[in-house]
Amino acid sequence: MKALILVGGYGTRLRPLTLTVPKPLVEFCNKPILLHQVEALVKAGVRHVILAVSYMSELLEREMRAQEQRLGIKISLSHEKEPLGTAGPLALARELLTDNEEPFFVLNSDVICDFPFEDMLRFHQQHGREGTIVVTKVEEPSKYGVVVYEGDTGRIHRFVEKPQVFVSNKINAGMYIFSPAMLRRIQVRIDANTISEKHCHFIWNFQKYIYFFNCFWMDIGQPKDFLTGMCMYLQSVRQQAPERLRTGPGFLGNVLVDPTAVIGENCTIGPNVTIGAGVVLEDGVRVKRCTVLKGAHIRSHSWLESCIVGWSSSVGQWVRMENVTVLGEDVIVNDELYINGANVLPHKSIADSVPEPRIIM
Amino acid sequence: MLKAVILIGGPQKGTRFRPLSFEVPKPLFPVAGVPMLQHHIEACSKLPNMKEILLIGFYQPNEELNRFLSCAQQDFKISIRYLQEYAALGTGGGIYHFRDQILSGSPEAFFVMNADVCSEFPLPEMLDFQKEHGDAYSFVILGTTANRKQSLNYGCIVENEQTDEVLHYVEKPSTFVSDIINCGIYLFTPEIFQHIGTVFQKNQQDMLLEEQSNGWHRAEVIRLEQDIFTALAGQGKLYVYKTDRFWSQIKSAGSAIYASRLYLNQYHTTHPERLATNREGGPKTRGHVYIHPTANIDPTAVLGPNVSIGTGVTIGAGVRVRESIILHGATLQDHSCVLNSIVGWGSTIGKWARVEGTPSDPNPNDPYAKIDSETLFRDGKLTPSITILGCNVNIPSEVIILNSIVLPHKDLNRSFKNQIIL
Numbered sequence: 001m002k003a004l005i006l007v008g009g010y011g012t013r014l015r016p017l018t019l020t021v022p023k024p025l026v027e028f029c030n031k032p033i034l035l036h037q038v039e040a041l042v043k044a045g046v047r048h049v050i051l052a053v054s055y056m057s058e059l060l061e062r063e064m065r066a067q068e069q070r071l072g073i074k075i076s077l078s079h080e081k082e083p084l085g086t087a088g089p090l091a092l093a094r095e096l097l098t099d100n101e102e103p104f105f106v107l108n109s110d111v112i113c114d115f116p117f118e119d120m121l122r123f124h125q126q127h128g129r130e131g132t133i134v135v136t137k138v139e140e141p142s143k144y145g146v147v148v149y150e151g152d153t154g155r156i157h158r159f160v161e162k163p164q165v166f167v168s169n170k171i172n173a174g175m176y177i178f179s180p181a182m183l184r185r186i187q188v189r190i191d192a193n194t195i196s197e198k199h200c201h202f203i204w205n206f207q208k209y210i211y212f213f214n215c216f217w218m219d220i221g222q223p224k225d226f227l228t229g230m231c232m233y234l235q236s237v238r239q240q241a242p243e244r245l246r247t248g249p250g251f252l253g254n255v256l257v258d259p260t261a262v263i264g265e266n267c268t269i270g271p272n273v274t275i276g277a278g279v280v281l282e283d284g285v286r287v288k289r290c291t292v293l294k295g296a297h298i299r300s301h302s303w304l305e306s307c308i309v310g311w312s313s314s315v316g317q318w319v320r321m322e323n324v325t326v327l328g329e330d331v332i333v334n335d336e337l338y339i340n341g342a343n344v345l346p347h348k349s350i351a352d353s354v355p356e357p358r359i360i361m
Numbered sequence: 362m363l364k365a366v367i368l369i370g371g372p373q374k375g376t377r378f379r380p381l382s383f384e385v386p387k388p389l390f391p392v393a394g395v396p397m398l399q400h401h402i403e404a405c406s407k408l409p410n411m412k413e414i415l416l417i418g419f420y421q422p423n424e425e426l427n428r429f430l431s432c433a434q435q436d437f438k439i440s441i442r443y444l445q446e447y448a449a450l451g452t453g454g455g456i457y458h459f460r461d462q463i464l465s466g467s468p469e470a471f472f473v474m475n476a477d478v479c480s481e482f483p484l485p486e487m488l489d490f491q492k493e494h495g496d497a498y499s500f501v502i503l504g505t506t507a508n509r510k511q512s513l514n515y516g517c518i519v520e521n522e523q524t525d526e527v528l529h530y531v532e533k534p535s536t537f538v539s540d541i542i543n544c545g546i547y548l549f550t551p552e553i554f555q556h557i558g559t560v561f562q563k564n565q566q567d568m569l570l571e572e573q574s575n576g577w578h579r580a581e582v583i584r585l586e587q588d589i590f591t592a593l594a595g596q597g598k599l600y601v602y603k604t605d606r607f608w609s610q611i612k613s614a615g616s617a618i619y620a621s622r623l624y625l626n627q628y629h630t631t632h633p634e635r636l637a638t639n640r641e642g643g644p645k646t647r648g649h650v651y652i653h654p655t656a657n658i659d660p661t662a663v664l665g666p667n668v669s670i671g672t673g674v675t676i677g678a679g680v681r682v683r684e685s686i687i688l689h690g691a692t693l694q695d696h697s698c699v700l701n702s703i704v705g706w707g708s709t710i711g712k713w714a715r716v717e718g719t720p721s722d723p724n725p726n727d728p729y730a731k732i733d734s735e736t737l738f739r740d741g742k743l744t745p746s747i748t749i750l751g752c753n754v755n756i757p758s759e760v761i762i763l764n765s766i767v768l769p770h771k772d773l774n775r776s777f778k779n780q781i782i783l
Contacts, residue, residue, distance in 0.1 A: 266678070266695070284679040284696045286713045286759065301679040301696040303713045303759060318681040318698045320715045320761060336681060336700065338717060338761065353717075355763060355778070 001121075002048045002097060003041045003105035004078075005034070006089055009054040013222040016328030016345045017293075017310060022057040024109055027293060028220060029233050029274050030258055037107055037115065038067065038075075044117030046105065047073050050096050052089030054080040090183060098180040108174030110221035112229045114236055116213055120177055123211050127154075130182040131208040134175040136217040144171040144219070147210070154210040173217055223308055223326045223343075230291055231272045252288075264300065282317075299335070310346065323357065363488075364413045364471040365405040366456055366463060367398060371419035371449055375477065377613045377734065380751040380768050384706060386420050388476040389429055391686070392617055393624035394635060394651035394669045396429055400624060401474055404482030406437040412466060414439060417455040418476075419446040453583035457557040464551055473585075475545035479620035481606035481627065487548045490602040494525055500553060502527065502590070503546040504601040505608045508729045509537055515731075516543030516586050519594075520601050527599040530590040540729065541601065543586065544608050553589075556598075560588050612734045614703050615721040615747040618684060619732050622667040625649035637664070644676070659695075677712075684720060694758070702748040705769065710750075711758030718748035719764050743779045 011023030018026065024034035038049055051064065056079050064075040078093040090097070090106065097104050103124055105117065116134070124132040133156075135147045146167050148157040160167050216236055218229030234254035237244055246257040246269075253271020257263070261275045264283035272289045275281070279292050282300035290304050295312040298304065302319040309315060310327045316335035325339050328346035333339060337350060341357025344350060348360055367388075375387040382390070389396045398416070405411050420426060426443060434441050444459045456463060456473060463471055470491065472484060483503070491501050504518050517538040519529035531538050564580040583589070593599045607623045609616060626649060628635045637643070637650040644658045648666020652658065656670045662680040664670070671688045677695040685699045690707040693699060697710045701718035710716055723730035737744060748762055751769030756762055763778040771782060 286696070301681065301698070301713075303696070303715070305759075318696075320698070322761075336683065336698065338715065338763065 001044075001046045001102055001104065002050065003046045003107060004050045004052060004090065004093055004097060005037060005107045005109050007034075007051050007053045007060075007109045011221070014226070016326060016343060017223075017308065020311065020329040020346050022055070022060045023221075024051070024060060025063055027276060027291075028112060028226070029230055029237075029256055029291075030276055032063070033112070033220065034109065035067065036112060037109070038071065038073075040115035040117055041105060041107075042071050042073055044105075044115075044121060046117075048076070048096075049073060050076045050078050050093050052078045052080065052093060054082065090178075094183055098183055101180055103177050103179045106176040106178060108219075110219045111174045111217070112220050112233060113173070113213070113217040114215040115175075116211075116215070120175070120211055124177040124209070127209045129209050130179050132177040132211050133208055134173040134211045134213045135170045136173040136213045137169050138171055138217070139169070141166070141169045141171050146170065147172050149210050154208075156208055156210065170212070173213055174219070175213075224324050226308065227272075227289060227291065227306055227324065230274060231289065234272055234274070258294075276311075362412050362466060362468045363408055363410045364415065364463060364466075364468045365401075365411060366415045366417055366471060366473045367401050367476050368452055368455060368473065369398065369416050369418035369420065369476040371446075373449065375612075378617075380766065381614055381617075381703065381705065381749060383769060384752045385425055386423070387611075388416075388418075389425050390617060391669065391671060391688070392479065392611065393621045393628065394653065394671075397479075397611065397620075398429070398476055399433065400479070401476065401482065402433055402437060402439075402441065404480075404484055405472065406439050408484055408488075411439060412468070414441045415459070415463060416441070416443045416476075417446065417459060418443070419449050421445070448579065449582070450579075451582045451584045451588075453557050453560070453585040453589050454581045457554060457561060457583060458581065460554045460557075464554075468551070470548055470550050473547045473549055477611045478545045479607070479609045479611055479616075479623055480544060480546060481604070481608070482546070483602075483604050483606060484548075486604075487546075487602050490525075490600070491548055494600045495597065498550045498552040498598070500550065500593070500599050501548040502599065502601050503544040503548075504541045504603050505544050505605065506540055506603070506729045507542045507731050508727055509540055511729075511731050511733070512537065512540045512542055514734065516590070517541065518543060518601050520603075525600050525602070526597065527590070527594045527601050530586070530594040530599075532584075532586040532591070541603060542731075543590075544604070545610075547585070556589055556593060557583055560592070609732055610734070613721075613746070614749050615718075616732045616734070617703065618667065618686060618701065618720070618747060619722055621651075621669055621686060622649070622684075625651060625667060625669075671706075688752075703750065705750045705754055706752040708750045708752065708754040708756070710756045711760070713759045714756050715761040715763075716748055716750065716756060717761070717763050719745035721746055743781065745779065 007024050011018035014023055025032045068075045146160045146163050147170050148168050216232040220226040220229040238254050246255045250267050251269050255270040255273045257275040258277040260277045261279040263281045266283055267285045269287050273287050274291045276294040278295045280297045284301040285298050286303045288305045290307045292309045293311045296309045297314045299317040305322045307321045307325045310329045313327045313331040315333045318336045319333055321339040323341035325342045327344045330347045331344045332349040334351050338353040342354040343359045345361050369388040375382050378387045388398045405414055446455050487501050516532045518527055518541045519539045521528055568580050609620050611617055611620050637646045637652045639646055642660055644662040644664050646665045650665040651669040653672045655672045656674040658676040659678040661678045662676045664682045667684045668682050669686045673690045674687050675692045679696045680693045682699045684701045686703045688706045691704045692709045694712045696713045698715045701720045702716045723732050745764040749766045753770045754767045755772045760776040765777045765780045767782045
């Protein structure tokens, strides 16, 4: 089976992290985002993954070669020369996807959930229609694409993108199964050898079915949601594989710690914390609701809540960081500062407090 | 024989020092570990001919003041008495009212100083200066240089550069007059009372001409600055001794921290025993730190620069204190961080909490810059300033209190920024 993952472009909403590393490779709970999805797909029987990218990255290519070996599957990259939205990549990858009559997965790369791929496949094969779209229920539907459909038949009435007034709380979860027949319906007008979005008319009048998905789901494309998604994921780890979590004195709630991380004395870590490889936490550190990426160093007596600390960054002593502060790669925060909602670009040194949220270039 | 008079004001004065002045009269507030007044008294008692120190103010007799007086008498072996005005009589009215007390024993001269100044007190130099200038009856004002803009906030002195005579004096002018400002420390001879007496008589006559007596405008209220100096300027009686040693007003809580720093620096030479050192089993200190011997401090704490720790304070592991005053009986729990703040008597700061203010120090690049007495609000918002916790305030763990003023006996339950919490 095949899967197409819509990776897209520069991942600008997840900057400054994506200034260093392409979004699919940013570690979510100590594993690259893409790998969460690919491993779940492989488990459901996928043997060929196609990544639709509009920004080609050497780092991504290299990493994908490594994963091909490791997982024993094929990974191709389909490169859009300009961003083609959702339909374009499908058209572009048409050849790769239609070489047989098997249905294929399509997946938005920002989605983290308890991937229901096996179930989706069974459901799709059972109803025998051309497409399955996964919807899920969320609290704030106006951030997403809302799907209005008939609950008992699954017939779709319409899609409303980011509705200003409440239409429904069921949204498009960014996961689909399509059959190759559907692909042939996409009419693409080719203009001067490029397929651009305005030339794609994706006609939604094929026969589709709604798969309603009820477990945790999050679009982690921006830091605030990244952290919320982390909390959900860690909760699901507690339910399914609690031995992966770190417990004991000084650890509260769900905490994931890489075995190579070093944690000092009198720290209190958690709830909802992910500590990456080689991270050092000195004595007396308090961390809650944070992701600390590989190689970062938090010095003693500091207090962090709702932050993402970038790779190899260094946070000084007696620092207070909160309110979705994101440090890019190799950021240095001097001792005794207060950082509130700062978005700090890579390789920056912070010598003054940031009492109100802002971007630091 | 010499005397000194210290004007200590009263409860209606010093309102910019609230909420700290709710607990203790401002002149007794500890600066660099000892009550503000004590620095004046120490300087006075060093003069060999100093026979008596009189405190004049309109505070009701209270326990702290009495206790301070008896301790000071014992420590300095000099007569120290408090003369209470029956009403606020102004900087001139008070000394005039008590002139008999001041002149008893026939001192040749006497110093008059405001309690709320922080200074190196160049008193011997002022005495020498007085002998060399004018006649035996001249008066001396201690002056210092301010920058042009800030001079408008003080009493401005125009001097004759050769003779050091005060030619002109204006209190808080609206346009620039001079960058020499009045430090609030004077050396008078008994003749001053004749001049004050003249003003007093004139006031009385003016009052008789008025139809009704407005309670606030009493004849006896005389201000040295506006009423006496302005009149004496240019008459060959008033001289200014300029100093470039440290000097600052202490009007607001922020200036108490700045004044602490100035006095702590001075302790190097005057009281090295008051400065904490890095020793075995003690906290790590940076710069100048005063720690009262009864304070209990974990060795992993890091204190300073410019920190004063009061009696019976408890400081836990991994605590950081910088540019702050921690008052008697306060407790700082593990890993907390106190910066640019005053923590009130008996207050508690929870683990990992951060109590932080914004310093209002004068521009370090300008040698004549003075600390600003900023207004509390600017453009409708609270001006960022030193964070003050009144007495018995409880700050829970892990919160931040930033640029805020918390009134006494308050238990907070969350973070606060840029607020006054009643």
